[in-house]
Amino acid sequence: MAQRGGELAAKAAKPSGDAAGEDRLSALPDDLLVLILLHLDDTAEAIRTSYFSRRWRRVWTLLPVLRFDLLPEVNGVAIRRILDAPEEAAPLRWISVTTLDAGPESAAAWLPVAARRLSGELNYHNLRVKMNDRDDEDLQLPCFEKATTIKLDIGFLGLALPPHGIFGRLTELFLWRVRFRSPSDLGGVVSSPRCPCLKKLEVSNSRGLQDLSIHSESLVRLKLEVVRGLRHLTIMAPILQKLGVVRCILAHDSTESVANISAPQLVDLDWKDFYDPQYVHLGDFEELQQVAPFYFVAYGPPDIRDKNQYCLSLLQRFQALYCLHLTLMYRQVSAHPSVVEYCSCKLQFATS
Amino acid sequence: MEVDKGKGEAEETRKVAEADRDTVTLKSSDGKLFEVSKEAAARLSTVLAGMIAGGSIDDNGTDLKQIGSEALENVVDYCNKHANSIPSAALISSSISFNTAPFKEPEEWERKFVDRLSHDALFDLVEAANFLGMERLLDVTCHKISEMMKGKSPDQIREVFNIKNDYTKEELEEIRQELAWAFYDD
Numbered sequence: 001m002a003q004r005g006g007e008l009a010a011k012a013a014k015p016s017g018d019a020a021g022e023d024r025l026s027a028l029p030d031d032l033l034v035l036i037l038l039h040l041d042d043t044a045e046a047i048r049t050s051y052f053s054r055r056w057r058r059v060w061t062l063l064p065v066l067r068f069d070l071l072p073e074v075n076g077v078a079i080r081r082i083l084d085a086p087e088e089a090a091p092l093r094w095i096s097v098t099t100l101d102a103g104p105e106s107a108a109a110w111l112p113v114a115a116r117r118l119s120g121e122l123n124y125h126n127l128r129v130k131m132n133d134r135d136d137e138d139l140q141l142p143c144f145e146k147a148t149t150i151k152l153d154i155g156f157l158g159l160a161l162p163p164h165g166i167f168g169r170l171t172e173l174f175l176w177r178v179r180f181r182s183p184s185d186l187g188g189v190v191s192s193p194r195c196p197c198l199k200k201l202e203v204s205n206s207r208g209l210q211d212l213s214i215h216s217e218s219l220v221r222l223k224l225e226v227v228r229g230l231r232h233l234t235i236m237a238p239i240l241q242k243l244g245v246v247r248c249i250l251a252h253d254s255t256e257s258v259a260n261i262s263a264p265q266l267v268d269l270d271w272k273d274f275y276d277p278q279y280v281h282l283g284d285f286e287e288l289q290q291v292a293p294f295y296f297v298a299y300g301p302p303d304i305r306d307k308n309q310y311c312l313s314l315l316q317r318f319q320a321l322y323c324l325h326l327t328l329m330y331r332q333v334s335a336h337p338s339v340v341e342y343c344s345c346k347l348q349f350a351t352s
Numbered sequence: 353m354e355v356d357k358g359k360g361e362a363e364e365t366r367k368v369a370e371a372d373r374d375t376v377t378l379k380s381s382d383g384k385l386f387e388v389s390k391e392a393a394a395r396l397s398t399v400l401a402g403m404i405a406g407g408s409i410d411d412n413g414t415d416l417k418q419i420g421s422e423a424l425e426n427v428v429d430y431c432n433k434h435a436n437s438i439p440s441a442a443l444i445s446s447s448i449s450f451n452t453a454p455f456k457e458p459e460e461w462e463r464k465f466v467d468r469l470s471h472d473a474l475f476d477l478v479e480a481a482n483f484l485g486m487e488r489l490l491d492v493t494c495h496k497i498s499e500m501m502k503g504k505s506p507d508q509i510r511e512v513f514n515i516k517n518d519y520t521k522e523e524l525e526e527i528r529q530e531l532a533w534a535f536y537d538d
Contacts, residue, residue: 024514025513037498039499050527051535055515075533
């Protein structure tokens with residue numbers, strides 16, 4: 001490899017002829033060097049340029065984006081050092097970290113520094129291969145006062161939300177595969193006082209969130225998908241346009257109301273979940289155009305058809321719709337009695 | 353740029369005539385003149401766009417004292433080629449680098465355009481593109497430079513670009529330890 005690289009190097013240097021040993025690259029202004037670094041494959045390659053000469057010692061600290069993807073020897077402390085190193089560092093627009101089976105201490109090491117520096121988007125993905133439920137400490141999320149987007153996919157680590165602080169510029173928050181500690185005040189964090197600009201919120205494949213109460217003046221899109229164990233859902237969102245609640249409160253077993261939704265501007269409702277008008281209170285949706293109700297089992301034994309009521313009851317609520325997305329499920333007859341398969345059929349009705 | 357008001361009516365007439373032409377004339381530091389499509393120049397260069405809009409384009413050749421004739425010829429060539437090329441659809445890729453800004457990969461002709469340049473001509477063109485505020489040309493040339501660095505060790509890159517290693521042995525060791533993880537594949 002070293003030999004081949006040497007040949008390439010000789011080849012690339014040769015056509016210059018007129019270069020006569022002059023270092024044109026290092027003479028470029030910082031912003032152009034940063035632009036060149038941004039075209040490299042990853043942050044590690046960009047950071048290695050600090051090894052060239054004194055001129056290059058701190059060029060990489062001017063990078064507005066940093067990405068650390070499954071680097072074999074990189075840990076949370078190394079990332080913190082990189083984020084923390086430069087005093088004169090450029091504003092950080094984007095940071096992405098991907099780890100494999102990391103414990104909460106890994107992200108805990110760098111998240112506070114990222115919270116201080118980041119003025120754009122945070123991406124943290126913790127892939128899990130070993131799915132044993134470790135009883136780790138929670139990952140403490142600091143308050144990101146300047147970040148605009150936060151995407152956390154933490155592989156079912158416990159997540160503790162910051163008790164104080166305002167996410168003043170946050171417009172998008174995505175939480176995937178999170179284990180919330182009960183009682184969790186996610187609702188308090190994402191509601192207007194602490195997230196005054198939040199437009200888009202998505203929580204999916206998560207556990208431990210029993211009560212969620214959102215009062216938001218800014219929220220436009222909200223999606224809750226497989227938030228296991230959700231018992232009480234309150235949404236007061238005057239400009240919400242799109243709401244998706246998918247398989248969150250199916251395990252409803254109480255006699256109290258489980259959902260109260262007030263979203264007078266709602267246009268699109270995806271409610272694939274428990275629905276009984278006695279327990280689920282949907283406000284008036286005068287602007288509503290599209291509805292996607294729970295799957296309707298068109299063919300199958302009676303015991304699996306009892307949830308068809310969710311679909312029918314929800315549809316009875318509306319006199320007219322512009323568009324209806326209906327998913328029909330068919331149980332397939334299999335030669336093998338233990339194999340139960342379904343196929344689904346999506347229908348869309350639209351009126352003009 | 354402020355136009356000298358003392359030149360009177362002749363100046364005004366000339367400016368009207370200039371506004372009607374569909375090319376502009378640019379003059380290199382060594383006095384050579386080049387014609388370039390006004391539309392392409394305005395679209396590709398923020399500086400030229402500003403000069404055209406502000407009426408500070410000189411019919412006898414707008415002086416670009418910072419740019420030599422070889423580099424200016426390449427700039428003009430690039431603008432004219434760009435004006436005649438049909439952009440290919442959807443080559444926007446984020447896999448090409450870790451940059452999040454969508455970067456449209458160089459078109460085949462852009463690749464050839466920078467590949468044929470000598471080492472010095474490439475850097476002259478980078479500087480000219482920077483001076484003229486030509487974002488796309490800067491991206492294409494900087495992309496080319498990054499490709500000359502990819503997959504090489506620091507020593508090999510120093511050799512390609514004639515970078516003089518002015519660190520002491522101790523400093524190099526210090527950097528290596530501080531950023532050990534970034535050197536993991538050595």
